[in-house]
Every structure is written in structure tokens, then in C-alpha cells.
Amino acid sequence: MIDVAVQLSVSDAGTRHQRRFDLDIAFATDAPFVALYGPSGAGKSLTLQAMAGLLPVQSGQVKLNGRALLDTAAGINLPPEARGVGYLFQHYALFPHLSVRDNIAFGLTSWRRRLKPDDAARVDALIESFGLTAMAASRPSTLSGGQQQRVALARALACEPQVLLLDEPFAALHTTLRRQLRGELREVQRRLGIPAVLVSHDPEDVMALADEVFLLDSGGVQRRLRADDPGLRAALESPS
């Protein structure tokens, strides 16, 4: 169960034409794959950042299977590294000087510590699942965009997160590759049983992946739809 209810404001204080945005978002779901969908500027990325602990929240809570990652009323605010969250960005943000394998294993090794056998086996399984075996020793710059995004996905999954947060993960990829990667993501995510929250502008991403969709606008949830709702496609194609 993912249970999010947060209120926060962001502003670029100090600039001449100060802008401010208020997010007041609440959703709770047991769906294994959730999409947050809405126009540019609706507050989708801010919601993921608040869940990951990357943004200060004025009030509210973020709970995962009953475990509070944030609960302002109770004084709980776990740091990002203690939240058990795997975060995948649109731009892969891989470490250029590390091999594919070391990128995937990055969160599992700390300074001077070697990978434990269990962790090494999980990294190898992810490398295989995402078809990266032949390039495991290569640097990211020698990989295609789709291959780099697979590395980033494998890295987000390597730490066995409690939830996977996906921010426009396919935006930089062309249509055929998007379709293929969606399929791979869905298959691995199901097999590992890790719930996912996807942010996307693309109705096809949502139709292909989501079990439940929250339509966002102006910093709040406007509507909730199940994947089998016959009005889903129409709602995605004209969200407001």
C-alpha cells in the first residue's frame, strides 16, 4: 500500500519575478503499478521528489506498506537513503567512469567493501534480465540510449527497493524502443514484486503499464481511474 498525502511549496525566492508553486497531493493505492499523469507543471515530479525525501515537506505523510517514511505530525522524516526507494530519471545519470556492472552495483558497495555473494548474484541476474551481459564491462558512453536506460533501471532495482519511482523513464527513447523497454520493465517489476509509481506525459506508457492512474493538475489529484475503466483513454487524451 502506497499512502501519500503531502503539502509543500517551492519557490525561487531571491529572483526578480518570484514564482511559487503549491503542491497539495493525496493518493492511496494497493495497485502494483501506479501512474501519475497530467500536463506539464502539474506537480508530478515534485510528488516523486517528496516521496523520495528530496524535497522539504511542510506537512503530511508518505507511507509504504504501513511504514512511515515521512510523518510530519509524528516528527518522522527518513533521509533518502533510508527510504528504500529506487528512483529512475529521464536522463540516465550513470557514472561515466564506471562499467555497466559497477554502475548497477553502485548502491550495494560502499567504500572499500566488496560485493557480497548474494548481491553479486542479484546484479548478474539483473544484467541478464536486461540483456546487458555482452556489455557488462563497458563504459556507459559506448552504449545506446536504450541500453543506458536499461542500466539505470537495473541500478534502481539492484538495492531491492520497497518502491520504484519512475520519472519519464522513456522520454529520451524512440517509439519502438519505448515499447520494448516498457515490456521489459513490466516483466521484471512483476517478477520482483516491487510496486512502481510512474510519471509520464505519454498515454501509451500509461495504457501499457498502469493498473491505476491518478490525473494531476495544478498541484493536486483531479481524478482517479482504474486501468479497466472504459473512459481511461479519453481521459488521458483530454485530461482536463
Ligand SMILES: Nc1ncnc2c1ncn2[C@@H]1O[C@H](COP(=O)(O)OP(=O)(O)OP(=O)(O)O)[C@@H](O)[C@H]1O
Ligand atoms: N524551486 C521552484 N521554484 C518555483 N517553482 C518551481 C520550483 N520547482 C518546481 N517549480 C514549479 O512547480 C511546478 C510543478 O513542477 P513539476 O516538476 O512537479 O511538474 P511536472 O508535472 O513534473 O511537469 P513536467 O511534466 O513538465 O515535468 C512547475 O510549474 C514548476 O515550474
